[in-house]
Amino acid sequence: MTLLNPPSSDILVTVKNMTKTFNTGKGLHKRQVHALRNVSFELKKGRALALVGESGSGKSTVARLLTRMHLHNSGEVLYRGQDINEFNTHRELAQYRKNIQMIFQDPYGSLNPAHTIYHHLARPLFTHGHVKTKIQAIEKVNDLLRLVELDPEATASKYPHQLSGGQRQRVSIARTVAIGAEIILADEPTSMLDVSIRLDILKLLNKMKNEQDMTFLYITHDIATARYFAEEIAIMYQGQIVEWGNTSSVIDNPQHPYTQLLLSAVPNPHISFTEAAIEGSELLEQANTIREKSMAPIVETVEYNSQHFYAQHD
Amino acid sequence: MTTSQSLSQATEQPTLVIKNLCVDYLLDESEFRAVDNVSFNINKGEIFGLAGESGCGKSTIAFAISQLLRPPAYISGGEILLNGDNTLTMDKKTIAKTRWSKVSMVFQSAMNSLNPVLTIEEQFRDMFYRHKGYDETESAKRAGQLLELVGINPNRLKDYPHQFSGGMRQRIVIAIGLALNPDLLIMDEPTTALDVVVQREILLQIHALRKEFGFSVLFITHDLSLMTQLCDRIGVMLKGELVEVGKAKDILLRPQHPYTQKLWQSIPAAFEQNIAEQRATNTREVFA
Numbered sequence: 001m002t003l004l005n006p007p008s009s010d011i012l013v014t015v016k017n018m019t020k021t022f023n024t025g026k027g028l029h030k031r032q033v034h035a036l037r038n039v040s041f042e043l044k045k046g047r048a049l050a051l052v053g054e055s056g057s058g059k060s061t062v063a064r065l066l067t068r069m070h071l072h073n074s075g076e077v078l079y080r081g082q083d084i085n086e087f088n089t090h091r092e093l094a095q096y097r098k099n100i101q102m103i104f105q106d107p108y109g110s111l112n113p114a115h116t117i118y119h120h121l122a123r124p125l126f127t128h129g130h131v132k133t134k135i136q137a138i139e140k141v142n143d144l145l146r147l148v149e150l151d152p153e154a155t156a157s158k159y160p161h162q163l164s165g166g167q168r169q170r171v172s173i174a175r176t177v178a179i180g181a182e183i184i185l186a187d188e189p190t191s192m193l194d195v196s197i198r199l200d201i202l203k204l205l206n207k208m209k210n211e212q213d214m215t216f217l218y219i220t221h222d223i224a225t226a227r228y229f230a231e232e233i234a235i236m237y238q239g240q241i242v243e244w245g246n247t248s249s250v251i252d253n254p255q256h257p258y259t260q261l262l263l264s265a266v267p268n269p270h271i272s273f274t275e276a277a278i279e280g281s282e283l284l285e286q287a288n289t290i291r292e293k294s295m296a297p298i299v300e301t302v303e304y305n306s307q308h309f310y311a312q313h314d
Numbered sequence: 315m316t317t318s319q320s321l322s323q324a325t326e327q328p329t330l331v332i333k334n335l336c337v338d339y340l341l342d343e344s345e346f347r348a349v350d351n352v353s354f355n356i357n358k359g360e361i362f363g364l365a366g367e368s369g370c371g372k373s374t375i376a377f378a379i380s381q382l383l384r385p386p387a388y389i390s391g392g393e394i395l396l397n398g399d400n401t402l403t404m405d406k407k408t409i410a411k412t413r414w415s416k417v418s419m420v421f422q423s424a425m426n427s428l429n430p431v432l433t434i435e436e437q438f439r440d441m442f443y444r445h446k447g448y449d450e451t452e453s454a455k456r457a458g459q460l461l462e463l464v465g466i467n468p469n470r471l472k473d474y475p476h477q478f479s480g481g482m483r484q485r486i487v488i489a490i491g492l493a494l495n496p497d498l499l500i501m502d503e504p505t506t507a508l509d510v511v512v513q514r515e516i517l518l519q520i521h522a523l524r525k526e527f528g529f530s531v532l533f534i535t536h537d538l539s540l541m542t543q544l545c546d547r548i549g550v551m552l553k554g555e556l557v558e559v560g561k562a563k564d565i566l567l568r569p570q571h572p573y574t575q576k577l578w579q580s581i582p583a584a585f586e587q588n589i590a591e592q593r594a595t596n597t598r599e600v601f602a
Contacts, residue, residue, distance in 0.1 A: 054509035056479045165368075191506070194367040195536040196580045221509035228582035251584065265514035266584045269542035269566050273521045287515065 012183055012215050013043040013066065013100075018075035020061055020239075035061045037239045037297065038075070043183060048209055048216035050226035050247065052262070053236030059219045061239075063185040066217070067100060068093065098128055101181035105188040107168035111160040117171055118156040121145070124179040144174040148204060166197035173204065177212075184208075187219045202229050223266050227251055235259045237294045245308030255302070255310040258294040261287060327398055328355040329497050329530040330379065335392035337374050337383065348374045348387065350554040356498065359524060361531040363541040363562070365577065366551035372534045373422075376500045379532070380417050381409050397497060415445055418491040420484075422503035427487060428475040434461070434486055435471040438493065445494055460489040464519060481512035488516065495527055502534045517544050538577055542566045550574045 020036040035058045043049055051059045065072045068084060077084045079096060087093045104110040111120060121144050122137045124130075131137045142152035148170040160168055169189060176184050186205065190198040202225055208214045209229075218230050226233055227247055234244035235258065243256040254260045296313040303309055337349035349371040356362040364372040377383045379394055381401060394401045396416060401409065421427060428437055438457035442448040448456065458468035464485040466478075475483055484504065491499055501520075505513040521544065524531060535541050541548055541562070548565045550558040550573065558571040569575045 054511055055481060195538070196367050196577065199580050199582060202582070223510070224582045224584035227584055262509075262511055263584075265510040267510070267514075267537060267540035267543050268585065269539040271543060272562060273518065273544050287511065 010044050011042050012045055012080060014076070014078040014081075015042070015062075015066075016040050016076040016078070018062075018065060018077060019073045020058075020065060020070065021073050034239050036065070036072070039236075039239070039241055040075075041234055041241065041244065043215050043217060045182075045215050046209060046213040047232065048205075048218050048230040050218045050220060050230035050233045051236060052220060052223060052226050052233060054221060054262075056238075057236040058239040059236050060187055063102060063187050063217065063219060066185060067097065067102060098179055099181055100183045100185065101176040101179055103169070103172050103176060103184060103186045103189045106192055107165050107172055108160075108192075110172055111168055113160050115159070116156065117145075117158055117160070117163070120160075120171060121156075121174055121178045124175060128179055130178070130180065140178070144178055147177060147208075148174045150174075164197075165193050166201060169193060169201055170204065173201075173208070177208070181214070183215045183217070185217045185219070188221070189218075190225060191220070191222065198225065199228075205229060223251060223263065235262065237291075240294075240298055240311065242294055242298070243308075243310040245304070249305065249308040253304070253308070255304050255308075256294070257290045259310070261290050326358055328357045329360075329397060330356040330532070331393070331395040331398075332375070332379075333393040333395070335375065335378060335394065336390045337371070337378055337387055338390045340386035340388070345390075347390075348554050349378070351392070352551075352554075352556045353392075354549055354556065354559055356530045356532060358497075359528045359530060360547065361521075361524065361533055361545045363533045363535065363545035363548040364551060365534075365536060365538055365541055365548060367536060370551040371554040372551050373502055376419065376502050376532065376534060379498075379500060380413055380419055382419075411445075414441060414491075414496065415494040416496055417498045417500060418494070418496040419500040420487055420491045420502065420504045422506060426483075428483055430475055433472050433474055434478075437475075437486070438490060441490065441493060456493070457489075460493055461486070463492070463523070464489045465515065481508045481516070484508060485516055488520070492523065492527075492529075496529055498530050498532065499524075500532045500534075503536070504533075505540075506535070506537075513540070520544075538565075538581060550577065 018036055018039045022033045022035055023030065024033055025031050039058070039062065041049060051062060053059045061070070064070045066077065071085065079100070084096060087096050118141055121141045125137055125140055131140050141156055145152040145155050150167060150170055155163070155167070163171065189205070190201050193201060205216065206229060209216060216230070218226065220226055230247050232245065233247040233250050234241045235250070235256065236242070237258045243250055243254065243259045250259065251263065254263050293313055298311040299314055300312040301309050302312055332355070333353050335349055335352045336347065339346040339348055352375065354362070364375065366372050374383070374387065378389055379401070383389065389402060396412065401412065404412065435454050435457055438460070439450065439453045442453040442456065454471060458471060461468045461471065466482055466485055478486065488504065505516055508516070517540070520531065533541065533545055542565060545562050548560065548562050549556050550565065550571065552573045558565065558569070558574050560570070565574060569578060
């Protein structure tokens, strides 16, 4: 892939006013679902952007569009300055997909039960030409397993069902490294894992971010892990990004009503529900109003500080 | 284990009493003890939480209560008393009646437990017919009320499960669970797949509904923060054993068992500690 005008080398992916509409239903029930409306963000090298929102807010659609599993309707997605819609030949597309990889939520579903862990990791190594011989492959697979803190001797010959959820998620992570990805779209990578394992996986992702300079789009609905892992955060609601910026600034000083609603709902063990009942009922009453207001198209963005912005609606 | 168990229940009979419960799984040559000598009570109208990582036996207890364990799992000892009646000695017919009308259950993947080829109205119909003998119109009417209870517009009764979001499907399942006014609602990771706002809404509804209807809840989750907010008392399980039982506040502020302390440390915090406590103080001031 040739780069004519590499923009600032920091920014790997630029998304500008991305819009995606799905058509559903037939005949009289035909309707359009606006999954994404004018979504813009940037992914910077060696940093993580957390995309936070409720289910159905469009955060996974962003990942699908970035990997070109779907095509966006309008707007631009630039990878190192190049429009991804222009990758039309098989080779260009394969090259692009090599660089941008996904880790899925369900480690039980994303590995093939009929193949060993060695196979899962060696296959991308061969297809992408990272290794030529079996000896090289075995060595590389062992390196990869060590990287994700699994024991190579014990793990390589095992099948997915012989591993725990956390171990499987580690294999998925190793697989993205095997392919040689520089950008990882992690779609709820820890939400199906045990609490006691979640932090370990996040630590591993953090290590890869810091040591290997990998770039992450971290899709989650868990504010706590977003705070732990991502430098920047974008809050999505109904296909629009309503507030974005520096993670701690957004979490500690939320400006948009939906962000405030979201944050007030994050479990805080210091407030019991009995104590929060009054505040809670207010929240419930307001929730629908806030939702309705936040549904409206964004007309203006306001700068809270140089690294923290929020949207205003009609 | 029994030290901090509530002593204030002398007058009223607890909804659920579990005494020295043991559940074993038969393996090829040995047995695996999934639940080891567990005892706890759930009082009337109380929300009791069971915490622990997966595989520690918390779901097995939930299944044991409603007698849904399938071989190779079997209850090898102990007693389960529901309103004073031993469920382990009940005959099949009584158990079938007890399930759902006395004990209902919302499973972790509950939103996938709706039948994809039936409308929401039809999902209610079977249960109402079997337990109450309602006809179609009656069941639809009651189903509509229940949907409203969990915050779903009743005019969606004729829709199919795939037309609802995950959170809505989960609420529908909770509505089905509450349909017969059970004494005990068992919720096994009911909101794990949902986002926090929906989770808060659903749980506040449960919190309010149990005040209104007086049912007890056995709440199973691995989210300790959430559990501390919602539950009155919490039991922490480790490898089949109940290692600590206490009031939610004590589990939060004075965890005794090293495993409970470890569980707390494994959760990244959304807010800085001082901010979290500050908000708590503010709420209390508003409340007072």
